[in-house]
Amino acid sequence: MGIRFDSVTVAYDGDVVLDSLDLTVAPGEVMALLGPSGSGKTTALRAVAGFVRPESGRVFLGERDVTDLPPYRRGIGMVVQQYALFPHLRVEENVAFGLKARGTPRAEIRARVGEALEMTGMAGFARRHPRELSGGQQQRVAIARALAVRPGVLLLDEPLSALDARLRSGMLAELARLHRELPDVSMLYVTHDQLEALTLADRIAVMDRARLRACGTPAELYRTPADEFTASFVGNANLLPVTCGAGNVTFAGTELTVATGAAAPGARATLCVRPHLIGLGDGPNRLTGTVTEIQWRGATHRLLLDIGGHELTVDVPESRRTPANGTEITVHFAAEDAVLLPAGVGHG
Numbered sequence: 001m002g003i004r005f006d007s008v009t010v011a012y013d014g015d016v017v018l019d020s021l022d023l024t025v026a027p028g029e030v031m032a033l034l035g036p037s038g039s040g041k042t043t044a045l046r047a048v049a050g051f052v053r054p055e056s057g058r059v060f061l062g063e064r065d066v067t068d069l070p071p072y073r074r075g076i077g078m079v080v081q082q083y084a085l086f087p088h089l090r091v092e093e094n095v096a097f098g099l100k101a102r103g104t105p106r107a108e109i110r111a112r113v114g115e116a117l118e119m120t121g122m123a124g125f126a127r128r129h130p131r132e133l134s135g136g137q138q139q140r141v142a143i144a145r146a147l148a149v150r151p152g153v154l155l156l157d158e159p160l161s162a163l164d165a166r167l168r169s170g171m172l173a174e175l176a177r178l179h180r181e182l183p184d185v186s187m188l189y190v191t192h193d194q195l196e197a198l199t200l201a202d203r204i205a206v207m208d209r210a211r212l213r214a215c216g217t218p219a220e221l222y223r224t225p226a227d228e229f230t231a232s233f234v235g236n237a238n239l240l241p242v243t244c245g246a247g248n249v250t251f252a253g254t255e256l257t258v259a260t261g262a263a264a265p266g267a268r269a270t271l272c273v274r275p276h277l278i279g280l281g282d283g284p285n286r287l288t289g290t291v292t293e294i295q296w297r298g299a300t301h302r303l304l305l306d307i308g309g310h311e312l313t314v315d316v317p318e319s320r321r322t323p324a325n326g327t328e329i330t331v332h333f334a335a336e337d338a339v340l341l342p343a344g345v346g347h348g
Contacts, residue, residue, distance in 0.1 A: 010043050034191060034192070049071055061153055078155040090128060116145070119181065153187075156175075161191075168196075249269065249271060258271065267343075269342060273338045283332030290306045291305055291328075
């Protein structure tokens with residue numbers, strides 16, 4: 001079952017929080033809604049769930065218009081940030097809650113609860129109460145509860161934000177496994193964490209200021225972003241102000257060659273170069289700058305360079321020959337590793 005937003009607008013007291021959203025999630029697809037707080041991503045999810053009523057536009061699940069249906073008639077599963085488990089109920093009772101509300105026969109409830117707990121690796125915890133579980137285990141129970149109703153659509157609203165980094169990594173792997181095991185279930189995954197979106201999603205919808213800014217596969221948005229905001233929000237990016245020439249651009253007085261993007265000679269534009277695609281030493285598209293800061297990140301060093309008053313970020317492998325602070329160094333990048341973007345679009 002897929003999801004379709006048809007020009008969906010949501011407003012609270014005249015304040016538009018979701019503006020004319022057109023977006024389609026294919027059956028079996030994981031779509032991440034990625035954006036900062038206030039971008040409209042959670043409102044979009046709540047419109048699918050039936051918790052908010054669009055001011056205009058329609059919401060479809062498959063071919064069915066569900067805009068006017070109450071949440072319990074939409075056939076969806078939902079997982080939220082704070083788990084929302086009932087503390088007085090055991091794990092198996094929490095997982096069975098939605099099934100009981102739907103009037104599912106007792107024998108079928110038992111089978112479905114067992115199936116959902118097995119799928120999420122929580123079969124051995126059926127008799128425990130939520131207080132006896134870790135945060136990651138509680139989130140697994142919340143996912144099991146959502147899966148027990150066998151939804152065609154699974155909505156996940158910042159489901160991992162309350163977990164520490166290690167648990168978050170493990171849960172991402174579990175969600176990816178569930179996606180493989182449930183190929184017919186569409187997932188709408190709300191997050192402000194780009195790593196979660198890049199790891200899990202088939203496609204990412206980038207939201208900002210109540211509007212959809214871009215939509216594509218993680219690789220498309222990372223390698224060829226449409227604007228500055230997308231470039232800065234999907235991965236780290238150097239956004240360099242340049243002036244376009246005939247077949248080249250000029251940055252801080254240096255002519256550079258780019259292979260992707262075009263603009264009229266004399267026009268101002270923004271050059272996007274990812275930090276890890278910039279190398280030390282001489283080469284094509286050579287720039288010289290002064291190291292102003294060095295950040296050790298384990299396997300890499302992040303160097304911040306001052307080039308004509310502009311900051312350039314360079315990620316290089318950890319080594320004993322890392323340049324010292326205050327050193328003047330030369331860096332370079334390949335023309336095909338830079339993307340020319342319109343100037344002033346976005347606010348990275």
